[in-house]
Amino acid sequence: MTARLIDGKAIAARIREQLAGEVAEFHQSTQIVPKLAAVLVGADPASQVYVRNKEQACAKIGMASDVHRLPESTTQAELLDLVGQLNADPLVHGILVQLPLPKHIHETTILDSVTPLKDVDCFHPENVGLMVQGRPRFLPCTPHGVQVLLAESGAEVDGAHVVVLGRSEIVGKPVAMMLVQKGETANATVTICHSRTKNLAEIVRSADILIAAIGKAEFVTPDMLKPGVVVIDVGINRVNDRLVGDVQFEGVREIASAITPVPGGVGPMTIAMLLKNTLTAARIAAAN
Numbered sequence: 001m002t003a004r005l006i007d008g009k010a011i012a013a014r015i016r017e018q019l020a021g022e023v024a025e026f027h028q029s030t031q032i033v034p035k036l037a038a039v040l041v042g043a044d045p046a047s048q049v050y051v052r053n054k055e056q057a058c059a060k061i062g063m064a065s066d067v068h069r070l071p072e073s074t075t076q077a078e079l080l081d082l083v084g085q086l087n088a089d090p091l092v093h094g095i096l097v098q099l100p101l102p103k104h105i106h107e108t109t110i111l112d113s114v115t116p117l118k119d120v121d122c123f124h125p126e127n128v129g130l131m132v133q134g135r136p137r138f139l140p141c142t143p144h145g146v147q148v149l150l151a152e153s154g155a156e157v158d159g160a161h162v163v164v165l166g167r168s169e170i171v172g173k174p175v176a177m178m179l180v181q182k183g184e185t186a187n188a189t190v191t192i193c194h195s196r197t198k199n200l201a202e203i204v205r206s207a208d209i210l211i212a213a214i215g216k217a218e219f220v221t222p223d224m225l226k227p228g229v230v231v232i233d234v235g236i237n238r239v240n241d242r243l244v245g246d247v248q249f250e251g252v253r254e255i256a257s258a259i260t261p262v263p264g265g266v267g268p269m270t271i272a273m274l275l276k277n278t279l280t281a282a283r284i285a286a287a288n
């Protein structure tokens with residue numbers, strides 16, 4: 001069996017096209033142009049690429065964006081001050097603080113300072129709480145991207161055993177929480193694995209759907225999987241100037257029924273979901 005490819009690039013392009021229409025309609029009825037403010041501290045090359053991609057994605061669908069590029073030496077107080085200004089700016093609807101932040105800045109303090117109404121990454125505890133309770137204001141971008149890919153792939157999530165590799169606040173934990181909810185493309189039985197999990201290979205082999213988000217190049221090999229499994233590979237790892245996922249793609253595609261490629265799988269979906277959240281934030285602002 002050779003797995004069907006779940007084409008995140010094409011699915012994300014379709015979502016962006018639909019969003020462009022919604023942005024135009026929203027503008028027509030409210031005269032508001034949704035705007036994302038991105039904050040980038042330091043010169044991490046990967047972060048610079050991510051922020052540039054987000055900026056370009058906004059422009060392509062008719063949204064405004066500002067990137068605040070700050071030096072590595074920025075203090076926590078200066079960064080808190082900028083976030084405060086963006087919180088208060090009525091022309092800014094979504095605020096994104098690109099991670100990682102320099103070591104001398106306490107990440108949680110900064111993320112908690114973003115007003116929940118503009119928290120388009122869905123990192124604020126109020127928004128995480130709402131999501132866990134099944135009444136989301138925003139959905140976290142990468143996990144939401146994963147869920148939409150599952151929906152588009154036609155995978156049966158309802159009642160399936162989903163194994164999530166990784167328990168980060170950004171991917172592992174929230175994606176598990178979303179798939180265990182009552183609702184569409186959810187109702188799964190979810191197992192979360194991490195670096196202290198015993199019998200990881202055995203658990204992974206029982207997965208109907210595997211979501212890999214550990215940041216270890218080609219960690220998941222075909223011998224670890226049940227034939228017919230659906231594989232969503234969130235990992236992005238640079239190996240000798242090549243991007244690879246957390247899953248050994250060539251081998252695993254011979255045993256899985258569907259699989260996302262890296263690149264071109266989850267990555268483009270994350271940005272599409274960020275745009276969606278920014279439009280939601282603009283709608284919230286317009287209604288208040």
Ligand SMILES: NC(=O)c1ccc[n+]([C@@H]2O[C@H](COP(=O)([O-])OP(=O)(O)OC[C@H]3O[C@@H](n4cnc5c(N)ncnc54)[C@H](OP(=O)(O)O)[C@@H]3O)[C@@H](O)[C@H]2O)c1
Pocket residue numbers: 142165166167168169170171172193194195196197200213214215216234235236237266267268270
């Ligand atoms: N495509 C996208 O848009 C997108 C978005 C975000 C992240 N990513 C990628 O996804 C990957 C994960 O990102 P992240 O932010 O979630 O990473 P992270 O914060 O480093 O978390 C990694 C998780 O994997 C677990 N882990 C590490 N090694 C393991 C092992 N050998 N066996 C089992 N579990 C292990 C860790 O366990 P412990 O908690 O026990 O340490 C941790 O929970 C990275 O490659 C990242 O670049 C992609």
